[in-house]
Amino acid sequence: MNEFLEPFERMLESLSPPAAVRAIEAGESADALWGTLAESGFLDALVPQERGGAGLPLSEICALWQALGRHAVPLPVGETMIARALLGDCPDGPIALATASAGETIVPFGQVSDHILVETAGHLHLVEARGEPVGVFGSTALRLASIDGEAMAAAPAGGLRAIAAILRTALIAGAADRLTTMTAAYAGERVQFGKPIGKQQALQQQMAVMAEDMVACRIAAQIGCAGGLPPSLAAAATAKSIASTAAARLAATAHAVHGAIGISEEYDLQLYTRRLHEWRLADGSETYWNRLLGAARLADDRGSVDYVREAL
Structure with missing residues (x-):
């Protein structure tokens, strides 16, 4: 039994009703929603205990990620969990994930993120979330404009x-x-x-x-x-x-x-x-x-x- 799932699900039911999802997709600020998520401590669920996190195994995080999909949470919560686990030092805001490719790079939740963690040439770069909307109704995905900045860490095994x-x-x-x-x-x-x-x-x-x-x-x-x-x-x-x-x-x-x-x-x-x-x-x-x-x-x-x- 995952003891963290019930309080997490209860929080999402309050924070992410359909009306709130629609509002954020329409361009309203997500700062209040993000602030509550950050204060909850769940964003550090994957961070090792020696770095101040909960150090939960991924097998327990799986149920939390499913809850995010069940409530259509319009922010990169799971992505930020991953970024905080992989990097020793992260900014406080929402972080999306992307792997650079030869063609255009589409970043889910890019429009509602402050930064994007990008893998390119075997290294991880943390870049500002800049680019163009994908043009799909309601989507908060972003076409990544460029990858600027120094590599922060080596990419994990398997990428x-x-x-x-x-x-x-x-x-x-x-x-x-x-x-x-x-x-x-x-x-x-x-x-x-x-x-x-x-x-x-x-x-x-x-x-x-x-x-x-x-x-x-x-x-x-x-x-x-x-x-x-x-x-x-x-x-x-x-x-x-x-x-x-x-x-x-x-x-x-x-x-x-x-x-x-x-x-x-x-x-x-x-x-x-x-x-x-x-x-x-x-x-x-x-x-x-x-x-x-x-x-x-x-x-x-x-x-x-x-x-x-x-x-x-």
């Missing part, structure tokens, strides 16, 4: 992208949990042809698959977080591949069941389905991670069962 990938997996798992609950409740309330649509066999089949995907995402997050920081390539690739693959199906099923109301701005569903699509692509989609996992498997002489048992 920053692998750590970010298991964070996205946990966020997807949390959002999937909320989506499945919302969709099941709506199917039980919406009456068509004299009975709730949830009584229709075809829809029950869709809901069953949705529940399977939700549980798969939860297990994927646990796999990714089980080995601690930094995660193994196999754990990160498996986790993100499963979650990204399921994310698109989860969003599609939720909208199919809800029908027209699901795409309305006033309805909460889009707060979660938009995030599923963004987190699916962030830090590598299922295609990216499947290629890495496949190459790692083919380069290993062990049988598949032994590989899974030992690598994961």
